[in-house]
Amino acid sequence: MRTHARKKAGSSRWTMAELGEADEAELQRLVAAEQQKAQFTAQVHHFMELCWDKCVEKPGNRLDSRTENCLSSCVDRFIDTTLAITSRFAQIVQKGGQ
């Protein structure tokens, strides 16, 4: 029984032959954990896209406390905005359906 993982030439997909049931479950668990981490990182990139422009003027020797506070607040206010929009949009859609 072949148990190797082989990368097809020219493709980036792995073909898995045999994985024990326990190993497959373990792998799924580990992959899910990495996906969660990757989602977090992607979100941080997105925050940086918005908050850098809002908070950082001319790059100096260090970030002063005003800039640091601005960056932290920026994250919180963006999340608050997301929540506000989500909830209001739900209301709008609900009213529209009546």
Next chain:
Amino acid sequence: MEGGFGSDFGSSGGGKLDPGLIMEQVKVQIAVANAQELLQRMTDKCFRKCIGKPGGSLDNSEQKCIAMCMDRYMDAWNTVSRAYNSRLQRERANM
């Protein structure tokens, strides 16, 4: 890096696949992708902050600005990362 990206990894000559070894490779690939993303965005932001009217080359002040900008970008990254993590924990605590 042992095993490389294209070689047979995670198995020892006909043995079972090792999730741990597979995940090591996965993590490396994710880290590489993240570094590329970081560099691309950092370059964008620092170009905007540091280069005004593009001249014939990068002058001294522009080069210094770029260096400082890179450091500040990473500082900002850490600040944002911490803030986001705190917020997530606060939200979880409220659930």
